[in-house]
Amino acid sequence: MKKDRLKWNRRHMQRPAAEDPSKIVAEYASLAEPGRALDIAAGLGKNALYLAQNGFTVEAVDISDAALARYAHAHPNLFAVCADLDTFDIAPGRYDLILNIRFLHRRLFHQIIDALAPGGMLIFETWIRHPEDPSQGPACKDYLLRENELLHAFLPLRIVHYRESHQVEGGRPALMASLVGIR
Numbered sequence: 001m002k003k004d005r006l007k008w009n010r011r012h013m014q015r016p017a018a019e020d021p022s023k024i025v026a027e028y029a030s031l032a033e034p035g036r037a038l039d040i041a042a043g044l045g046k047n048a049l050y051l052a053q054n055g056f057t058v059e060a061v062d063i064s065d066a067a068l069a070r071y072a073h074a075h076p077n078l079f080a081v082c083a084d085l086d087t088f089d090i091a092p093g094r095y096d097l098i099l100n101i102r103f104l105h106r107r108l109f110h111q112i113i114d115a116l117a118p119g120g121m122l123i124f125e126t127w128i129r130h131p132e133d134p135s136q137g138p139a140c141k142d143y144l145l146r147e148n149e150l151l152h153a154f155l156p157l158r159i160v161h162y163r164e165s166h167q168v169e170g171g172r173p174a175l176m177a178s179l180v181g182i183r
Contacts, residue, residue, distance in 0.1 A: 021050035022101050024125050028161065028180045029054065032121040035096030040112075041085060041103035045071035045078075048099075052078040056097060061088060090115040100124040104143050109153045116183035122157060124150060128164055128175040150177040157181030 020026070025047045034055030039048040042060035044067050051058045052075040061081045062068055068080035085103075090111040097120060098112055104126045112122060129144035151162050161180040166173060 019046065021047045022125065024123055024178050024180070025050060025099060025101065028121070028123050029097065029099075031160070031180075032056075032097040033119065035117075036094060037097040037099070038090065038095045038115065040090075040098065040100045040108065042080075042099075043067055043102075045074070045080075047101055048078055049074055051097065051099070052076075061085065093117055096120045098122050100126070102126055104145060106153075113154065113156055113183065116157075118183060120183045121160075122154065122179070122181045122183075124154070124180075125176060125178040126150070127169075128177050145177050150179050154179055154181050157183055 021029075029051060035057070037048075037051045037056040037058045039045075039051070039058060039060045042048045042062045043064070045060055048058045048060035049071055055077075057077045057079075059079050059081050060068065060071075061083050063082065063084050065082045068082055071078070072080035085105050085108065090098075090108065092111075092114040094117065095115050096117055098116060100108075100112065100122070102125065112124075116122060127144050128149075129146060147164065151159070159179065159181050161178065163178045165176055165178070167176045168174070169176075
């Protein structure tokens, strides 16, 4: 855990804080009833802060205490939680909205579904293993989805949006999966 925290602290200290939320969050978060939200692997907090500014009470979870410190007191409805997502458990039935953007930990899939309150919404977007170009996206295959994997993992939800598409991430091409589902 300490090694991961140090790695992410270094990365987040070098990055400027983004002002705009992820496109998928800006597009779909307004469909969720404002209430309790969870931002998994919140990083520098652009999505968590966006939700807090739009009426949600947000728990922003990340392993990087340096990243969380940059925005922990930016809004009274934003609560920073420093935790290792390898061991963090999500409380069932607690959230009206869950975000999982640019992060993949398959052990959390069932917990995410169970953590949604009835009518709660999930917004999930991350990288897919590119069949022709393995250099796209993260280097470790553990952090890459297979084609349609995200869709199949969240079929217990009513799927509002699903897409696999080519995007540009940090100036590099990437294959992404995007899902919005309601419990």
